[in-house]
Amino acid sequence: MNHNLTNSIVDILPRVEGFAYPNEATVHPLWSVLIVVYPYVTGLVAGAFIMASLVRVFNVRALEPVYRLSLLTSLAFLLCAPMPLLLHLGHPERCFEIMITPHLSSPMAMFGFVYAWYLMAVLLLELWFDYRSDFVGWSRAQAGLRGVIYRAFTLGVHDVSEPALRLDARMGRIISIVGIPSAFLLHGYVGFIFGSIKANPWWGNVLMPIIFIFSAIVSGMALCVFIYMVLSWARRVPASTDCLDTMGKFLFFALVIDAAIESLDWIHRLYSADESIHILKSLAAGRLFYTLLVGQAFFGTLVPLLLLGAVQLFRRRLTESARHWIYFIGSVLILVGVLSMRWNVVIGGQLFSKSLRGFMDYKLEFAGHEGWLLSLALLALPFVLLGVFIKLFLPLASAQTAQAQQS
Amino acid sequence: MKKLLELVLKMGGTGYQPVFGGNLPPKIATSQRPVPSKGHFQSLPLGRRSVLRALTGALAGALTLSLSRKAKAAVQKMLVSSHTPKGYDPTKHKWLMAIDVDRCIGCGLCVEACKTENAVPVGPNYFRTWIERYVITRPEPGSGEMRGETLVDSPNGGMHGFPPSLVPKEQILKSFYVPKLCNLCEHSPCSQVCPVGATFDTPDGAVLVDPKYCIGCGFCIQACPYGCRFMNPVTKTAEKCSLCYHRITRGLKPACVEVCPTEARVFGDLKNPVANDPIHRFIEKNKAAQSLKPHLGTAPRVLYAELDKEVR
Numbered sequence: 001m002n003h004n005l006t007n008s009i010v011d012i013l014p015r016v017e018g019f020a021y022p023n024e025a026t027v028h029p030l031w032s033v034l035i036v037v038y039p040y041v042t043g044l045v046a047g048a049f050i051m052a053s054l055v056r057v058f059n060v061r062a063l064e065p066v067y068r069l070s071l072l073t074s075l076a077f078l079l080c081a082p083m084p085l086l087l088h089l090g091h092p093e094r095c096f097e098i099m100i101t102p103h104l105s106s107p108m109a110m111f112g113f114v115y116a117w118y119l120m121a122v123l124l125l126e127l128w129f130d131y132r133s134d135f136v137g138w139s140r141a142q143a144g145l146r147g148v149i150y151r152a153f154t155l156g157v158h159d160v161s162e163p164a165l166r167l168d169a170r171m172g173r174i175i176s177i178v179g180i181p182s183a184f185l186l187h188g189y190v191g192f193i194f195g196s197i198k199a200n201p202w203w204g205n206v207l208m209p210i211i212f213i214f215s216a217i218v219s220g221m222a223l224c225v226f227i228y229m230v231l232s233w234a235r236r237v238p239a240s241t242d243c244l245d246t247m248g249k250f251l252f253f254a255l256v257i258d259a260a261i262e263s264l265d266w267i268h269r270l271y272s273a274d275e276s277i278h279i280l281k282s283l284a285a286g287r288l289f290y291t292l293l294v295g296q297a298f299f300g301t302l303v304p305l306l307l308l309g310a311v312q313l314f315r316r317r318l319t320e321s322a323r324h325w326i327y328f329i330g331s332v333l334i335l336v337g338v339l340s341m342r343w344n345v346v347i348g349g350q351l352f353s354k355s356l357r358g359f360m361d362y363k364l365e366f367a368g369h370e371g372w373l374l375s376l377a378l379l380a381l382p383f384v385l386l387g388v389f390i391k392l393f394l395p396l397a398s399a400q401t402a403q404a405q406q407s
Numbered sequence: 408m409k410k411l412l413e414l415v416l417k418m419g420g421t422g423y424q425p426v427f428g429g430n431l432p433p434k435i436a437t438s439q440r441p442v443p444s445k446g447h448f449q450s451l452p453l454g455r456r457s458v459l460r461a462l463t464g465a466l467a468g469a470l471t472l473s474l475s476r477k478a479k480a481a482v483q484k485m486l487v488s489s490h491t492p493k494g495y496d497p498t499k500h501k502w503l504m505a506i507d508v509d510r511c512i513g514c515g516l517c518v519e520a521c522k523t524e525n526a527v528p529v530g531p532n533y534f535r536t537w538i539e540r541y542v543i544t545r546p547e548p549g550s551g552e553m554r555g556e557t558l559v560d561s562p563n564g565g566m567h568g569f570p571p572s573l574v575p576k577e578q579i580l581k582s583f584y585v586p587k588l589c590n591l592c593e594h595s596p597c598s599q600v601c602p603v604g605a606t607f608d609t610p611d612g613a614v615l616v617d618p619k620y621c622i623g624c625g626f627c628i629q630a631c632p633y634g635c636r637f638m639n640p641v642t643k644t645a646e647k648c649s650l651c652y653h654r655i656t657r658g659l660k661p662a663c664v665e666v667c668p669t670e671a672r673v674f675g676d677l678k679n680p681v682a683n684d685p686i687h688r689f690i691e692k693n694k695a696a697q698s699l700k701p702h703l704g705t706a707p708r709v710l711y712a713e714l715d716k717e718v719r
Contacts, residue, residue, distance in 0.1 A: 019539075019559040021587075021634025026532045030625045030638060090623015090643030094603075097622055101475075103604035108626050111602070198703055199596060199632035354634055355719045357559055 018358025029350035029362055032370040033343075034084040037378050039190045039212065040342045041081045044382075046187040046213070047220010048074040049123070049179055054250065056176035062246040068130065069231065070224045072393060075123050076386035082115065084378050087369070107192045114186055122182045126175040128153070129168045131393065133160045149392065187216040194345060201276035201356075202283070202349040207265050214258040219338035221251045222331035227386070229328050235396055241320050245311075248327050252308035255334065259301050279356045287359060288348050291340040300337010304330040491656040500611040501677040502650060504661075505689045505696065505710040506586055508718075510671035513538050513584035517663035517672065518566040524651060524662035531563050533637050535648040536588040536663050538565030541717060542572050543581045554580060557717045585718050586672060588663070589614060589635045589648035590699060590707035597627035597636060597647075606645065612708055613652055618644040632700050633707075 016025045052070040054060045086092050099112035136158050139150035188209040195208025225247050232239035269277060284292050307330045311323055318326070352359050365371040491497070521527060521536045544555030555578070562569065565584070572582065595614050598606045605621040608614055616627075621644035628636040628645055639646040651661035655674075659665070664674040675686025690696070693712035700719060701707075711718070 019561070022534050022537050022561050022564045023532055023628075023634050023637040026637075030628055088624075090625075090638065091621070094620070094622040097603040097620065101603055103601050104476075106600045106602040106626070108600065108602035108624065193626075196600070197596075197630050199630055203629075350629075354632055355559070357557075357719070 015361035015363075016353075016358055017361075018353070019355060020353035020358045020360055021355055024353050025360060028370050029347060029360070031088070031346055031350060033347070033364060033372055033375045034088040034370070034378070036339075036342045036346045037084040037375050038081065038088075039187075039346070040219070040339055041077050041084070041379070041382065042190050043187055043212065043216030043338065043342075044220050044223050045074050045078045045081060045118075046183040046216040047218065047222075048077065048224055049183045049220070050217050051221050051224045051247070051250075053176045053180050053183075056173055057180065060246060062240075062242045065240050065243045066224055066228050066247070068394060069228060069390075070220075071123070071127055071130070072389040073223060073227055073382075073386055074220075075127060076389055077382040078115075078119055078123060079385060080378065080382040083381070084375070085111075087374070087378075107189055107196055110189050114182075114189055118182050118186050122175060122179040126172055126179060128155070129172045129175065132157065132168055133165055136160050146392070184213055187213050194349070199354055200349050201274070202280060202352070203345070205265065207261060207268075211258075211261055211265060214254065214261055215338050215341055218251065218254045218258045218334055221247060221254060222334035222338075225251065225327050225331040226335060229324070229331075231390065237396075239324065241323065244324060244327050245315070248308055248311055248323070248330070251327075251331070251334070252305070252312055255301070255305055255308065259305060262301075276356055279352050279359075283348060283352050283359070287351050288344050292344045292348070295340035296337050296344055299333055300340055304333045304337070307333075491652070495656045497609050497611040499678060502591075502612045502655060503675060503677050503686055503708055503710070504588065504591065504650070504664075505673040505686060505693075505712065507671050507673065507689070507693070507712045508583055508585055508715070509713045510669045511538065511584040511586055512669055512671075513540055513565055513569050514668065515565045515568045516666045516668065517586060518564050520662040520666040521648075522566065524654075525649070527646070528640055530640075533639070533646075534564040535635075535646070536564075536586060537561055538569075539585045539587060539718075540565065540569050540572070541581075541583050541585060541715065542574050542579055543715070543717065544574055544578050545580045581715070583715065585711070585714075586663075587633065587635070588709065589650070590633050590705065590709045591650065593706035593708060594704060596630040596632065596703075596705060600626045600630040602626060609652075613650045613655075614647070615649055615652060616645055616647060618642055618646070621645050632703050632705065 015027075048070045051063070052067055052074065055063045055067040086095055089095060098109055099116075102109035102112060132154065135150050135154040137160070139147055139154055141147075142150060191209030191212025194203040194212075195205050198204040225244065228243070228247075229239055269280065307326050311318060311326055315323070347362060350360070351362060367373055515538060518534065518537055521534075522529070525535060527533055527535055539559055539561045542558045544558070546552035546555045558572075558574065560569070569584075572579070591612055591614060595606075595608055598604075598608050598614060601607075601621075602624060603620060603622055605617045606614065606627050607617070618639075623638065623643045623645070625638055625645065628638060631647075636645050636647045638644070651659070651663075654661060660674050661672075664672045670685070673685045673689045675684055675689075677686070680687055689710075689712070693710070696710040696712045697714045698707040698710060699714075
């Protein structure tokens with residue numbers, strides 16, 4: 001082919017501003033929107049679990065109405081967490097190699113261990129001990145398929161004597177105590193995957209795991225507020241204001257810490273101003289303007305901070321329904337804000353060249369493997385799963401008993 | 408140990424009763440069915456025996472782990488040698504690649520040879536080696552700067568040479584070509600992060616990928632600071648310069664070195680110096696040869712002579 005012609009075609013093809021290494025100038029970033037979904041979902045798992053452990057470990061009584069709900073939320077999201085990763089692999093059929101022959105110097109190889117530990121040793125075990133006596137009861141009360149399911153979940157242990165129940169509660173608490181560091185591990189390691197990449201100045205950052213942990217806690221708590229309110233509306237039972245106030249308070253404090261750490265990250269970057277600062281500044285002000293400054297910083301952090309902060313200051317002057325609305329809007333904004341934070345980290349880190357001399361473009365597609373439709377479906381899946389869990393494990397009757405006890 | 412465990416258990420407390428769905432329906436509470444009391448829980452042992460059993464299990468696990476690592480290392484060695492001719496011992500060589508920036512004329516023969524030799528996918532985003540052109544302009548008169556802008560391009564990896572620069576000749580302060588390839592890092596971040604060990608360092612200084620083992624996660628591509636790796640669109644595995652391992656183990660030079668008309672690329676074995684060895688001549692002549700991005704601590708084994716500070 002004519003050399004001039006090839007060169008001019010090549011000039012048009014990759015959407016690069018400035019210079020990027022030829023291998024970097026691909027149409028899609030290597031880690032696309034599926035990898036945005038993955039840390040988002042694991043973050044929600046960790047955050048929802050922390051919410052549940054506030055009840056178990058720290059005895060925050062006001063949060064009891066959402067204890068089981070947050071555990072089930074955590075489980076539903078954890079079961080869906082590996083799916084975006086799996087779909088993204090070039091060879092999903094070789095995925096078990098990560099667990100069978102892990103390369104121990106790789107943070108990604110920890111996935112198998114951390115995931116299995118969290119699912120088997122923490123979440124399922126805690127849920128089982130918590131639900132055991134109910135399973136025994138329900139398996140006797142319910143006939144048909146439901147009864148069979150509940151009977152299977154008892155795992156053949158039908159002892160509901162007083163000492164057995166005491167042991168259940170004690171085990172639940174121990175597992176919760178173990179679960180808190182495990183939740184930190186689960187999401188801290190995801191942060192470490194990015195934070196350990198020294199090749200990429202946007203990622204390689206010692207604060208990254210901590211930022212991930214706190215944004216996870218914030219998003220998980222916001223998710224619990226959101227699901228609790230939606231569930232109450234759907235069941236036409238009033239949501240406990242006491243519980244919501246307490247969740248709002250914890251959400252506010254977690255958000256303060258999260259915002260402080262993320263600001264510290266930026267202050268440190270701007271002040272130490274290493275060779276990458278110019279390109280990172282143009283990245284934030286250019287290609288990430290809407291998702292970083294508008295989505296993450298303004299609507300995802302500042303507005304919820306002001307809203308939730310206002311409730312802390314003027315709680316008595318606000319009516320209950322006003323507070324409910326503030327919690328709802330605040331939690332939705334936080335959920336969107338943390339999603340854009342994941343986008344900014346994952347996609348943002350691939351929008352500039354490691355030569356620090358140019359930017360790549362990314363146009364999100366609708367359909368296909370790298371399209372947003374699949375990601376949306378993967379984000380919706382845990383909610384569907386949670387719906388099934390709620391139907392099976394949070395029957396309305398017991399919810400009403402809980403409400404009655406609350407009031 | 409037992410006391411410690413008991414203490415932990417005591418910390419647990421028993422005051423907590425789950426509320427949301429935690430009550431049994433009264434119908435069941437009054438159920439006449441016999442409750443099978445197997446005493447599972449009272450007899451749940453936390454005694455010395457069970458603790459010892461757990462510890463033994465952990466120890467056995469740790470031992471198996473180290474054994475499996477040894478086995479893996481052996482398999483890896485076998486894998487490396489399985490594609491090399493008989494009698495090739497990777498521990499008896501140490502390969503080094505050196506590039507004389509001043510000699511490169513940007514003809515692109517090396518890029519083409521590499522694509523052909525290694526069946527690298529056609530396309531502007533798949534290169535095991537490529538050439539970058541740097542054009543540094545003169546500063547604006549009176550600007551107080553030493554240099555003007557630095558413009559870099561690499562159309563189609565420089566495979567078909569470069570079109571004339573858009574900068575007028577009189578505005579150019581300095582212009583040069585930089586061939587790039589895997590930097591053969593001593594502390595390679597790509598092999599460090601590979602979750603399954605499909606990428607590995609060979610004792611003779613190459614960094615290789617086993618395409619039959621790679622799961623295609625792309626972590627190594629993210630971890631490479633030099634943009635030397637890409638995802639092969641056909642095999643869906645990570646790919647990079649192998650230093651033409653199939654050639655060098657048979658006493659041949661890598662394809663890019665073989666075709667370079669100006670000897671801008673120099674290749675040799677540090678452990679087996681021969682008379683008038685180009686690599687030793689290069690080292691002798693270019694004592695200040697540098698590597699790329701040295702601050703990252705990857706210790707690359709690709710040396711560049713006459714490297715400008717703008718090259719990253």
